[in-house]
Amino acid sequence: MLIAILKNLRPLVNVFSDLYFRTVYYIFNCIYFFVTKQSVKRPEDHLLLLSATKAAKLIHDGELSSVDLVDAYIERIREVNGIINAVVQNDFIKARETAHEIDDFIKNHQRSTEEYEAFFAGKPLLGVPFTLKDCIEVEGLVCSVGMTYRRDTRPDKDAIVVQRMKEAGAIVLAITNVPEVCMWWESVNTLYGRSKNPYDTRRITGGSSGGEAALIGAAGSVIGLGSDIGGSIRMPCNFNGIFGLKPTPGFVPLTGHWPAAEGYRVEMLRIGPMCRYAEDLLLVLKVLVGNELAATLQLQNPVNLRKLRLFYMEGLKTPFAQTVSFECKDAVRKAVMFFETKYDVCGIRLDLPFAHYAVEFFLLSMEVPESPSFARYMTDLTTDLNCLLELGKWVVGKSNHTLPGIIAGIIDKQSPFNEDQKAKLLAQRDRLNRELKELLLDDGILLFPSFPTVAPYHNQPLFTPLNFAYTALWNTLALPVVQCPLGLNRWGLPIGVQAVGSPGTDRLLIALARDLEDAFGGWRPAID
Known part of the structure; x- marks a missing residue:
């Protein structure tokens, strides 16, 4: 009923909501003006600056020890975790044992022999450590989901995605923090406490994959697994300056994720890769989808971006979320200009009327x-x-x-909606979904703001709870999205952009992410 009333008074409400959001923004800026800013130190070990793709190749070629790589990340986690509180459980001992076994085999076998290549066959991540959020089950490790009720819950088997990562040779290193039940966009709980942004510890990491994004952004991990039902991969990746992919529904299995999705939430929830280097998106995605589907999707085939069709939106018009700040809107424009210049295409600005009902779509879609x-x-x-x-x-x-x-x-x-309102909103959501699929096809992408501002201060989301609409919209439409960093603003905070595609265009989105990385520098360490 409240949403229906606000909808009818939308023009007037927009004025007051804008005033409200500005007031919240200035109050929190005043509060945290008196709190000392802290950021993590720039990584000095060169091993921490290798992509997973490059590290795996060096291990295969005998030029890098898996133990050395694992030890480098263990040391980095110990260095930064006291600052950002991202890791809630580690598996360092077992990780080092596994790395030693890999190194021993490499040391005792001649390269290029059949036995050597057979050992590496199907293991594109052999010897590379990875981390994952505390809602994806790992055999023997606590999966608390940020809940005191699950503080001692140890799964007896791996989630399918973890199983596939292990089969690919990757080594579980640590589990990272999430909000309670993974249903909030600041990663804080009463079991492990609050995670902090590595670029400014006064600010949030996002959620629900906030601990994971903070750790990767702090160079405490090179690749990780997150999950996303309303922006839980993309928002933290944006706040922490890294890449993240919400894949096409059905590509990556959800078995072993807690809580399990039901109803339409199955279309909304995705498990996907998070990383500092764009080339690792493809590598990890191929592992997560499995060899058979990866071949069917032709993930390894090159993408011709010269045939790209480019669209963009500069934000949402809704009383429930902030309007996009100038610097975040400018990030979208810069990305558009880059593609226009490089590929001689014309970016077409869109205003999709139904998109502005992102909040309503999300609330309705979550009803099961x-x-x-x-x-x-x-x-x-x-x-x-x-x-x-x-x-x-x-x-x-x-x-x-x-x-x-x-x-x-x-x-x-x-429910804030009656049955007539639900039917109308469902029709509008499904119509928008059809329109976007018909518009984008297999060669179009839509650039969209990742969030209305840079990372907010701690507890600020309590007063702007629906700002996640900028990411949640794409979950309600079940479309693949990649989050790309576009550098740091004048305060040293990450800023980025989302790129949306039609179902099955994940390969196109990853190619686009690599282009943006080349143009804007990709992940950048915090300025200490």
Whole structure:
């Protein structure tokens, strides 16, 4: 009902919402003006500056020891984690043992022999460490999902994506922080605490893959796995200056992700790669989808970007989220100008009217009546948490749950739409989906702001909870999206852009990411 009223008063509400968001922005800037900024130090070990693709080749050629690479990242994690609180569990001992086994084989076998090549066959990531967020199951390691109820939960088998990474020779190094139940866009929970941005510890890492993005952005990991149901890969990647891909639905298996997706959420939730170097997106994606599908999708085939058709939007017009800041809008324009110049194409500016209902689309798409309530998820599906009681306990500092989680538990299952509104919104969402697929086809991409601002300050999302609409829109439309860094702003904070494609154009999006990396420099370390 509230959303319906606001919709009818939209022009007037837009004026007041803009004033509200400006007020929040200035209040938090004033508060944190008196808090000392800290960033992680630039990595000095050259091994930390190798892409996973290059590191794997060097290991194959006997020019790099897997143990040396693993040790370099262990040392880096120990150096930065006290600052950013990204790693919540490590598997250093087992990782070093696995790396030693790989090095011993290489040392004791002559290169280019059949036995040597057979050992490496099907292992494009042999000897390379990786990390992943605390909601993707790894056999024997705690999968808490940021919940006290799951603090001792150890899966007895790997998620399929973890299994495929291990089969490809990659080595699990650490598990990274998430918000409670992975349903908030600041990575904080009562079990492990708050993750901090490596470029400015006063600011958030994003969520829900925030710990993962912070660790990779701090050069504490080279590749990682995240998941994305409303921007949980792309938003943290944007805030931490790295690359991330939300693949086409159905490409990457979700088995072993907690919580499991149901209903339309299956179309929205994706597991995908996160990395500092664009070339690693393709390498990891090929592993995640499996050899058979990778061949069918022709992921290894080159992409001719000279046939690119270019579209862009500069933001959303909604009272529920901030308008895009000048510097974030300018990032989109710079990316457009780059492609226009390089490929002699004309970027076409779009204003898709239904896109401005991103918030409504997301809230509706997340409604799955047959799924457990959020209050039940908060107790690891054992019972429905009394969230009103928890709110009182939170006020006096006695709750084991976060405020965003408690609020989500209270409002969950209370739809803001009546049946007529739902039917209308579903029709609009599906129409927008059809229009975009018909527009983009297999050679078109849409550039779009990643977020209305650079990374906000801690707790600021509580006052701007729906700003994630800029990423969530593309989950509701089930389209593949790649997040690309475009450098740092004058305050040393990452800024980036999203590129959206039609289903199955992941290879095109990755090629585009590599182009943007060449043009804008890709990941850049924090300015210490």
